[in-house]
Amino acid sequence: MDFGYEGKVAVITGSSKGIGRETAGQLAALGAKVMLVARGEEELIRAREEISQHGEVDYIQMDVTAQDAADEIIDGTISRFGRIDVLINNAGGSFAKPFDEVDIPDWEQDIDLKLMAAVKVSKAALPYLKERGGAILNMTAVLGKTPPASSLPTTVSRAAGMAMTKAMSKDLGQYGIRVNTVCIGLIKSDQIMKKWQNDAPELSWEEYSRLDKHNIPLGSIGDTHEAANVITFLCSDLASYVSGAAVNIDGGAGHAL
Known part of the structure; x- marks a missing residue:
């Protein structure tokens, strides 16, 4: 089965470990050239060494919330590989408290990491994705669909990521760019x-x-490879008519489609 990754270039933020790391390995094994992006250089070096046994990979050490980070990530990828076909906005974390315990700086930090970093990197990558079409995958969370108590600000940031995904898919489809999100549960x-x-x-x-x-x-x-399997499919040519979708990867635990 041909996923259509041969010769393509994928940028994956938050990819030194976990789901991002597993996805990078799968894409490289299928023929993609992969640019890893994360904050920790030791883990990036380890990931590059492991993945390079199966395909071509490099890394950029970067905090995606840093000023000019998006331009540096995309410029570095173009300098190294010459094109971009797939962008996976995976950088994030979990910060969940009751509303009255969340300070304003916590809100700002969470939204910067989970929403605005994806906005900025996507904007920086857009001119290159427009050249031949491609795929953007935004990582969100199933609890963003049905937020429980004491889940702020993370569920709000993730819900915003879902809305952004749907709106982006409407705007960018004319360029052959598909935009989807996976809503992660317990992985x-x-x-x-x-x-x-x-x-x-x-x-x-x-x-x-x-x-x-x-x-x-x-x-x-769930295991990381189970999430990476879905991401790999959604960003591949096999999902060429899938855009604007929010796919739960949660073992059925969520309360919304």
């Missing part, structure tokens, strides 16, 4: 691994992952 990550070690170190990961308290219909916390 194995550093944060969840730390929670496991803090909450139930006596359990194996498999036992902890399958606890009833997670309320996952498919029975366990």
